Amino acid sequence: xxxxxxxxxxxxxxxxxxxxxxxxxxxxxxxxxxxxxxxxxxxxxxxxxxxxxxxxxxxxxxxxxxxxxxxxxxxxxxxxxxxxxxxxxxxxxxxxxxxxxxxxxx
Numbered sequence: 001x002x003x004x005x006x007x008x009x010x011x012x013x014x015x016x017x018x019x020x021x022x023x024x025x026x027x028x029x030x031x032x033x034x035x036x037x038x039x040x041x042x043x044x045x046x047x048x049x050x051x052x053x054x055x056x057x058x059x060x061x062x063x064x065x066x067x068x069x070x071x072x073x074x075x076x077x078x079x080x081x082x083x084x085x086x087x088x089x090x091x092x093x094x095x096x097x098x099x100x101x102x103x104x105x106x
Contacts, residue, residue: 034059041055044058044059
């Protein structure tokens with residue numbers, strides 16, 4: 001059975017742990033100022049409240065998604081271009097041996 005004193009000590013330890021985690025997150029972040037239309041900001045605040053988060057967290061999530069999508073697209077593009085540059089020869093040695101008319105003969 002825990003005493004009142006032990007419960008308070010555990011609560012302080014939990015509070016310290018939560019505060020410490022918050023400080024670590026804040027240390028890795030940097031503030032940014034945005035100018036948003038008033039109506040968009042109101043809608044963002046409602047959305048944040050519905051999701052039990054902050055507008056700042058919503059913006060960070062949206063930016064992270066945008067940056068990740070752009071990075072994946074760039075990586076896929078580089079891989080595709082590299083694959084085309086090193087594609088296996090189909091026996092033509094880079095010169096077509098047919099004409100358009102040959103391909104469309106009926």
